[in-house]
Amino acid sequence: MLTDNEVEEFFRRLQDRMPKRSAEPHVKEDPDHFRALVSCLLSAQSRDANTAKAKNALFRLADTPEGILMLPDADIAAAIKPAGLYNIKTRRVKALCRALLDEYDGIVPKDRPSLMELPGIGRKCADIMLLFSFGEPAIAVDTHVHRVSNRTGLARGKTEAQTAAALEPRAPQWAMMDGHMWLLEFGKRTCTSRAPKCAACFLNDLCEAPRL
Ligand code: SF4
Incomplete structure (x- = not known):
């Protein structure tokens, strides 16, 4: 599992690279x-x-x-x-x-x-x-957020609900409103289900599975 400092850095990089929140x-x-x-x-x-x-x-x-x-x-x-x-x-x-x-x-x-x-x-x-x-802070965990969280060591869970419960206390408060969209887009663009783009990934040095 990533350390608290690594989790913070993880979300900082997502904040820099991923689009801002847009509604489902x-x-x-x-x-x-x-x-x-x-x-x-x-x-x-x-x-x-x-x-x-x-x-x-x-x-x-x-x-x-x-x-x-x-x-x-x-x-x-x-x-x-x-x-x-x-x-x-x-x-x-x-x-x-x-x-x-x-x-x-x-x-x-x-x-x-x-x-x-x-x-x-x-x-x-x-x-x-x-x-x-309702505009409340929450990181909704779908299949993409679940995959990225478990692969990287951000949070672990066998089900999406377990991953959501594990991720919530780990994610920094400032990332709670946008974290869902950042992780979702990152999962679609870079940390894809098949053939993730690890060599070009800006989280490669933090990720626990960089050699997928
Ligand atoms: S290094 Fe690979 S597995 Fe890790 S986050 Fe990046 S794309 Fe995903």
Whole structure:
């Protein structure tokens, strides 16, 4: 594992090289918290473009918890089919709507434990909501952030949620608002899943796996 000083230097270099934060596309287009949360649920194992098709089709039918609960399951499943796993996601969307109405009067809660107790909402979606919808510091860990963190020795975890829990106390406070986007872009551009560009990597001397 990297030392605290190395972690600090790691994020300093990302800050210098990576673009500043921009919102997750599905949240950026949906300032409405409920729609953003449903979009995040739909995005599981789905490409952004397919998630966008699914959520647009669903929100044309209804875009409130009450409205979605009144829809037949078959209509929801047909609308969200582009996002895949549509039968499972239909059940989860309805369970989410029910929980929001029963426990929060239909208002999306603003804290991680409450978000993670909602059906279909895991650590990543909770952190994406905190960061992009509520402006709270959080490093959401997706597949790219998970890979970079574990490869480099930034933070270790077998699952994305474990990595997120390990990364949070290690990341400097000043990096919490932008860290997600820096690591995400770095993972897409340099520390790629296949054939990472180690020879040209600006973190090569810090990384614990420079000879991949
Ligand atoms: S040296 Fe290679 S494995 Fe390490 S961070 Fe850079 S690209 Fe990733």
